[in-house]
Amino acid sequence: MEIAPTALALIGLLLAAWTAGAAWLVLRANTRARSAETGKKLSRRLSRMLEESPAVPLLVRTDGRIEAPDRLARWLGLAQMPSYLSELSASPDRGLTEDQVEEMTAMVRRTQKTAAPFYTAMKPVGSKRSLAFKGGLANPEVSPSGAALIWVFDFTASEEELIKLRKDAARARDDFAALVGLIEAAPSPMWFRGSDAKLRLVNGAYVAAVGANSADAVVSEQIELVEQVDGLSASEVAQQAAERRVPIERIVNATINGERRSLRVTDLPLIGEGIAGYAVDIEEMEEQARQFRAFRNAQRQMLDQLSIGVAQFNSERRLTFANQPFHRVFSLPPGVVNERTDFERVLMAARENGRIPEVRDFPVWRKELSRWFLAGETQEEAWPLPDGTHLRIVAQPMPDGGLVFIAEDRTEQLALSATRDTLLRTRTATFDNLFEALAVFAPDGDLEIWNRSFAGAWGLEETALDGHPDAEELLALIGPKLADPSRASAIGNTIRAATLDRKKRDGRVMLSDGRTLEYAGVPLPDGNGLLTVLDVTAAHHAEEALRERNRALEEADAVMNRFLANMSYEFRTPLTSIGGFAELLSSGVAGELPDQAREYADAIRESVTRLIEQVETVLNLSQSEAGLLPISKEPIDLLPFVTQIVRSREQAIVDAELTLDLRGDKKLTVNADPQQLRRAITHLLENAITATPPEGKLLIDLKRRGKATHITISDNGPGMEAEQLSRALGGLRMSEDGSGLERRKGLGIPIAREMIEAHDGTLEIVSRKGEGTTATITLP
Template sequence: MTMTGTGLPIALIGILMALWLIGAAVAIWTGLSMRSRASKLLRQSTRLDRLLETAPAFPVVVHSDGRVEAPERFARTLGLDEPVGSLADLGGRNNAGLAQMDLAELETKVRETQRTGKGFTLHLAIEASNRRLTVVGNIADNVIYPIGTASLWFFDSTENVQELERRTREADEARSAFAALAGLIEAAPIPIWLRQPDLKLHFVNHAYVEAVGGTDGGQVVDDGVELLEPENGKGAAEYAAEAATENAQNERIVSATLKGERRQLRVFDIPLGASGVAGLAIDVQDLIDTKSELRKLSEAQRDLLNFMSAGVAQFDARHGLSFANLPFQSMFSFRDQWLSEKPEFARVLDRMRENGKLPEVRDFPAWRKTREEWFRTAEPTEENWLLPDGTHLRVLAQPIPDGGLLMIFEDRTEQAQLARARDILLRVRTATFDNLFEAIAVFSADGRLSIWNRIFAETWQLGDDQLIKHPRLDELLPLLAGHLEKPTQINVLGEMIRMTSSNRAQRQSEAIFADGRMFRIATVPLPDGNTLFNMLELSDRSKMKQALLDADPIKDGFFTK
């Protein structure tokens, strides 16, 4: 009994000790396991913190009392020198932080999110910077933060926002350009239309509606009214289908009725890929009529030029000979076969030189190059050519608007010979007048002094500076009156010249100068309408007559007993 009672407590103690050792082992194992998990959580927390520090987004928590939890890196991103403690600290100061208007809107959105739990997204600008931030706001998880806390995530969206702004600008510009283009097409004076890929009309402009006599574009499209009539067994839609199939612009000239009048149209079918086929029609009736009239005018002009006595040659903008009339060919000894090759201007000059039909010059290439400049001058050029055979040519080079040159060659050899003969006659007449003993002057029909000789100038004591001006009769008579014994007699001389010019009758009179000289004056009408004024001095004859009258015939021995 005693042993049994003693052994039981020992056994209990052993059991308790074993249980304690087991509990201690379990506790130690549990502690080590918790320590391992804590270490792992610490490392994971460190990695998460580091991940948040290097993340492209900035987490910001806004408490209900306005306090803000934000990483320092976020403040540096905004250009702020101090950590952020409230939303107001995000505001711009010293050209840093959020723009004031954006900050006010952010505060409003945050209060709304704290009150209603509604999320938001905003694009924010940083003061004095072209950087942009995008913030996404939501209510914070109640497990982590108290009720009424907002969590904000800030993203640097500078490139995205700038790209969006650029695309927005491009879209606005594209819309404006499209609106302008649509207005231009609608107001265009030529019919324009668009067909869908199924070749049905989809759009027509106002000119198309007017051409077909429709009420508006919608009515014309709905009724499928075609502007063009079938041609060669194919309708307008079939021509458009060919352009779409070949993926190439189609062009043709067709006849159509516009506003009740038949006109010629130049039609274009323009494939636009998946958008269909566009078409437009240009009225070329006036152009065709003008070309026809121009062709007829050109033919009539060339026929006329062939009947001219002057040689005419026309060169085009490429300096090629496009036309030469018959006198030109004969004048320069050109053959039809050579002219049909349409030689260039330089070759024509070379052939003229070979035929001896150009003036002799020392440097012919330089002379030819100077004449080639006639194509680029704005004013006509006139020259006189003296050919080796004595022929005189008057050359007129007239630039024409299309860049070409029209040349006219007039043979003035006979005129030059006549001019030389006339010059000789004038010199003979002048020499004859100057060597006469009579004073001669010729007055033209308008009363101007045109010709005089040396005796006339000396008789009336007139200088060359007075006569060279060809004074009128009313200007000349006062200069002559002072030389007469009776100055009023000058009116008789003036009246003689006037009456002879008007009545074409010869008149005579006498005039006595202040120095005693006596002249017989005659005015004679000339065949050319001028008046010849002739003065013959009679002073010696008068003195001889007076001497005879005063002499005693018996005393002087004229009569004998």
């Protein structure tokens, strides 16, 4: 069958149209495929951007259904996102709490109804994350049914930083408040100035220092604490500190509470604007510094007075002080202190002067001495110098790193020590060879030292004392050796008195062997006690013999006293009778006598008178030597009394062709026995008359010197030699065996001396050959 051309044309057109349509469909499909691929890429990009974004979307529909990526589930600690909002609190240890879900539900419903946005922050259970929920009504293109779109932000790091900042801010506020309180409570004045150097803030101490009513008054009146110094005010100095950007510190004086005080003022420019300032009261520190300087000067003046050399070196090992003895000991040149000479140079100077010991290696030795500065304790050495001087060196390290160097010259002390050792050895030898037995006891009663005779004196073995027994043990050894063992306690009391009571006590004890020991306890200056023991057996026997003889002498003395008591009556009665009978014969009672008989009677009377005087003299001398001379004192006007004595011897003076000069104060009195004093002066005057040649001169001078009265009788006779004067003073005295009297030449001077001494006075006779004799009576 044959197809028409028209049909072919139509078929061709139809095929062309189908091809074109197919091609268009293919092109359109390609375009859609490319658009779909682009949409997929964009969707993946947006999804990736959402996953990487700091916020996660949460879509809550009106029925409570929620849509959110799994990322939010991880933030909430859930395995996957639930379907409803209420299911966020399904797990008790994950997600949100029921209260948080209720709060979130309420805010979502309010937003869905009113389109009001909300913001809240919540912390999931069991998680350290902090989540912020910022919600609003979703765009209709997102959810046309009125859903709520919530953006969830993880601000954990920001929250921690914010918490830290809040804590820092709170701490800063607390610190600032504490700082303000501290500044206000500070005892020192503090202040703050603005950029214009004017006061803007002061503390209470500043207000009190300037005497203002309040801090506001100080700021408003700009009351400065410190006065102008060198023409600059306090604000100007603060301005200089601000311009230089360096603190300025100075010490000034200010009046605080009415007192001038020393202050250390500091102006401190702050990092921002303003200048802070504070003042520290250093008055006490300055006073201590002044006291320290005064103490140091006084100490150095005191050290200059010492005989020991003292030097001070500072921490730099330089000489800061040396007293004069230190200069002398080491022969240092002047100026070493002012030049601050170091320690090694001082040793070098001392070496040049030969004032250090001879050492083999001086640099090494000097280096060893330099270590004294670093030593932890005092160093002490002995330095023998070449010239024989011995020095004791003491080095005392100081806490500040310095050194006190002390040098003591012990040459004399060592010499004295050697002398002392010699003396001790001499004392020991002397102690051991004394005739007396000696022992020294300590205050506690221990026997310290004894000599060789001590043990033998008590009849003990020498080895018995080797253990240094105490007093009780020694008495236990001595007791059996005594005739009366109970007497041992008396010896113990003597030892105790010498050692503890510091009193001297003695005693005597008999031994069982018949010996007699005399002991004594003597306290020693060192606190010990000395017990001396002496064998007085022979002396005891002699003493007994002397006692017997003394009893015999006492009986003889009693006989002599009775003899002297009766002597006056027995001698004077016959002599008075003879004189009376001779006077009767001379008066013619028995008849007229021839001339020769009358001469014999007168001679008898004259001899009786002289004999009576001699008897009186002998009796007075005997009574004076026996202590029986009767003395009856009474006031005497001395010048009339002596004048009367001179008048009684006037004829003898005229017959001897002598002149007498009597001098004295008429008011001079003396308390004495008239009769005995008259006899004493008469004897001395008669001796002067007898010893003076014709045309000689006598002088009697009465004077008072102080409380004593002096009666001086002098002549210009031939005088006497010392031997002659001694014989004249001897007169009549008892014989050596006590059996009688010895007659000496002349009794006037001895009797006069006895009578003067009976008045508690003295008689002094001075005689020179060819110049005369002077007798001076001194009466109290």
